[in-house]
Amino acid sequence: MKIVVALKQVIARDSVLRLSADARWVDETDAAYEINEADAYALEAGLQLKEKQGGEVIALCAGPGRVSKAIREALAKGADRAIHIALDQPEQLDSLATARLLVEAVRQEGPDLVLTGLQSDDVGAGQTGVVAAELLGWPHVTLVVGIEPAGGGLRVRRELEGGWFQYVETPLPAVLTIQSGIARLRYATLMGIKRARSKEVRRIDARELLPQNETAAPIVRLREAEKTKQTQILEGPPAEAAAKLVEKLKFEARVL
Amino acid sequence: MHIDSLFTEEELLVRQTAREFVEEHVKPVIRECWNEGRFPDEIIPLMGEMGFFGANLEGYGCAGMSNVDYGLIMQEIERGDSGVRSFISVQSALVMFPIHAYGSEEQKQKWLPKLATGEAIGCFGLTEPDFGSNPGGMRATARLEGDEWVLNGEKTWITNGSIADVAVVWARGEGRVRGFLVEKGTPGYTTSDIHGKLSMRASVTSSLSLNECRIPVANALPGAVGLKTALSCLTQARYGIGWGVIGAAMECYETARQYSLDRKQFDDKPIASHQLVQEKLAWMITEITKAQLLALHVGRLKDQGKADPAHVSMLKRNNVAIALECARISRDLLGANGIMDEYPLMRHMANLETVKTYEGTDHIHALIIGERVTGIPAYR
Numbered sequence: 191m192k193i194v195v196a197l198k199q200v201i202a203r204d205s206v207l208r209l210s211a212d213a214r215w216v217d218e219t220d221a222a223y224e225i226n227e228a229d230a231y232a233l234e235a236g237l238q239l240k241e242k243q244g245g246e247v248i249a250l251c252a253g254p255g256r257v258s259k260a261i262r263e264a265l266a267k268g269a270d271r272a273i274h275i276a277l278d279q280p281e282q283l284d285s286l287a288t289a290r291l292l293v294e295a296v297r298q299e300g301p302d303l304v305l306t307g308l309q310s311d312d313v314g315a316g317q318t319g320v321v322a323a324e325l326l327g328w329p330h331v332t333l334v335v336g337i338e339p340a341g342g343g344l345r346v347r348r349e350l351e352g353g354w355f356q357y358v359e360t361p362l363p364a365v366l367t368i369q370s371g372i373a374r375l376r377y378a379t380l381m382g383i384k385r386a387r388s389k390e391v392r393r394i395d396a397r398e399l400l401p402q403n404e405t406a407a408p409i410v411r412l413r414e415a416e417k418t419k420q421t422q423i424l425e426g427p428p429a430e431a432a433a434k435l436v437e438k439l440k441f442e443a444r445v446l
Numbered sequence: 447m448h449i450d451s452l453f454t455e456e457e458l459l460v461r462q463t464a465r466e467f468v469e470e471h472v473k474p475v476i477r478e479c480w481n482e483g484r485f486p487d488e489i490i491p492l493m494g495e496m497g498f499f500g501a502n503l504e505g506y507g508c509a510g511m512s513n514v515d516y517g518l519i520m521q522e523i524e525r526g527d528s529g530v531r532s533f534i535s536v537q538s539a540l541v542m543f544p545i546h547a548y549g550s551e552e553q554k555q556k557w558l559p560k561l562a563t564g565e566a567i568g569c570f571g572l573t574e575p576d577f578g579s580n581p582g583g584m585r586a587t588a589r590l591e592g593d594e595w596v597l598n599g600e601k602t603w604i605t606n607g608s609i610a611d612v613a614v615v616w617a618r619g620e621g622r623v624r625g626f627l628v629e630k631g632t633p634g635y636t637t638s639d640i641h642g643k644l645s646m647r648a649s650v651t652s653s654l655s656l657n658e659c660r661i662p663v664a665n666a667l668p669g670a671v672g673l674k675t676a677l678s679c680l681t682q683a684r685y686g687i688g689w690g691v692i693g694a695a696m697e698c699y700e701t702a703r704q705y706s707l708d709r710k711q712f713d714d715k716p717i718a719s720h721q722l723v724q725e726k727l728a729w730m731i732t733e734i735t736k737a738q739l740l741a742l743h744v745g746r747l748k749d750q751g752k753a754d755p756a757h758v759s760m761l762k763r764n765n766v767a768i769a770l771e772c773a774r775i776s777r778d779l780l781g782a783n784g785i786m787d788e789y790p791l792m793r794h795m796a797n798l799e800t801v802k803t804y805e806g807t808d809h810i811h812a813l814i815i816g817e818r819v820t821g822i823p824a825y826r
């Protein structure tokens with residue numbers, strides 16, 4: 191089975207974020223990056239499928255030079271080769287424009303399966319995988335927490351609300367968006383890191399891949415979340431405080 | 447300071463993977479291990495899988511990474527605990543290195559792959575009850591009888607001693623100090639653990655006793671003849687320690703920095719807002735940064751084959767001293783909480799007292815540096 195895993199590099203989870211000067215993104219001067227969590231699980235799911243079924247795992251990542259670290263990590267964990275779509279300021283592409291780029295690269299490979307995380311930790315739109323499936327004209331399954339080969343296709347477990355699961359069968363080729371926690375993540379071992387040195391990384395310029403790729407919904411401005419909650423302490427004897435409270439609930443909060 | 451910009455992408459990945467390992471497998475168990483005085487031996491196979499043992503050696507199942515990569519692994523492991531780092535130091539620099547450098551092809555084939563996976567454990571017996579800083583005075587002897595060496599003597603303070611499948615033992619034979627491989631279970635070879643340690647509690651430390659212990663001539667390390675060869679192993683281990691202690695210092699500093707932002711005293715202000723506290727944080731981060739630069743420089747020299755023992759002495763001595771000071775200062779900044787085992791400070795501090803002593807005490811490294819800059823040896 192030929193599997194493409196689309197993964198995004200995002201700013202590391204524990205980072206302290208500051209807005210960039212133009213407030214269209216965050217200041218990345220001192221930023222540390224990591225593979226988007228759900229995408230790391232997508233990679234793990236891909237590697238496990240390959241180990242069961244045989245085949246090939248190709249890591250696909252769009253972004254500037256820094257993403258080569260994410261690609262190297264994917265190769266060190268066991269991806270066979272990688273495609274790097276060279277792209278400055280990936281954050282200024284919306285999900286549709288990003289999906290168009292990924293789909294161009296996927297078409298060149300013609301895989302049986304595309305795996306990606308269900309959403310990114312930075313923007314969190316949760317659309318890229320689904321939109322990519324539409325562009326490819328392939329079926330997709332979201333919120334995937336289990337994958338088993340079934341007949342010529344896959345039997346997939348989806349996570350629903352409240353501890354419920356749903357099983358879906360899908361033919362191939364298909365796109366699955368993976369939920370974090372689908373399997374235990376493996377480490378990049380030192381031997382894996384060394385092996386990654388000699389694996390192929392094909393670099394394609396985003397503009398060559400897709401000369402026309404307009405973003406319909408660019409990020410215009412980011413704002414820091416404002417603290418809107420406030421605490422008031424009502425002083426005085428209990429009866430008085432209770433009367434004040436009722437008054438506030440009636441006329442300010444309007445919940446009574 | 448953008449120290450990270452001095453590392454390659456691959457080195458950063460090595461650091462990340464070691465850090466993840468420590469977060470998942472060392473930190474959650476280390477407090478309990480320390481309290482029980484137990485080495486977490488359940489993580490040995492995992493460390494083998496990761497490629498941590500003999501990581502900077504080539505072939506025989508070793509990862510073949512650079513010395514900087516190896517240093518970064520030591521740093522991350524010691525962020526967890528110096529005892530776990532000691533295990534890797536001994537296995538890699540004091541057991542696998544001498545077999546790799548001075549062993550016969552047969553010895554390499556027999557031991558290195560198993561030591562690399564952690565299937566076999568090694569220890570290094572140099573120190574004796576009466577000879578610590580001055581190993582050249584050792585009393586252990588080796589007598590050649592036919593095709594056997596007969597070993598006699600006592601070794602003490604030996605990390606991994608009782609859990610080792612193979613001991614690299616140093617003894618004087620035919621007029622020279624020589625290295626021998628003594629296998630667990632060889633008649634005349636016994637071990638006993640040292641109890642009552644208030645430092646390196648999550649590490650096994652033992653005494654080895656050799657009493658008319660006969661080993662085949664083929665178990666002597668053919669290249670390990672002369673005290674210099676024993677000392678060359680120490681140079682490897684000391685290099686790793688110079689990096690390792692940075693991890694302990696970083697862990698202490700980060701604990702204290704976070705705590706000083708959360709803890710409020712006087713007018714509901716975080717203690718971090720006081721100048722005296724900031725001075726301590728500034729001192730620590732400055733020393734840690736200098737320690738990293740020193741380690742990295744020696745590492746790059748070592749990768750070019752240009753590091754000499756005096757460089758490594760400067761690295762080990764300086765970095766252990768500042769790490770110990772960082773542990774003490776951090777403990778101070780946590781006040782009473784600093785003495786609790788909930789926080790890693792007292793554990794690191796106590797461990798670093800050992801690290802100051804083993805692998806050449808602070809004094810001995812001063813003497814090595816002193817000899818280098820004056821040409822006058824002052825050991826006696």
Ligand SMILES: Cc1cc2nc3c(=O)[nH]c(=O)nc-3n(C[C@H](O)[C@H](O)[C@H](O)COP(=O)(O)OP(=O)(O)OC[C@H]3O[C@@H](n4cnc5c(N)ncnc54)[C@H](O)[C@@H]3O)c2cc1C
Pocket residue numbers: 536570571572573577578579580602603604605606645646651800803804805806807808809810824825826
């Ligand atoms: C937990 C632990 C694990 C260890 N693991 C190992 C191991 O795996 N293998 C092994 O072989 N050894 C091991 N050691 C032993 C360690 O290497 C020795 O303890 C160390 O070399 C110091 O020797 P000593 O303890 O005999 O101290 P001493 O040599 O007696 O030194 C005591 C003090 O005297 C000072 N001193 C001695 N000589 C001089 C001098 N000429 N000038 C100035 N000051 C001097 C020292 O600096 C020190 O301050 C371990 C020790 C510990 C604590």
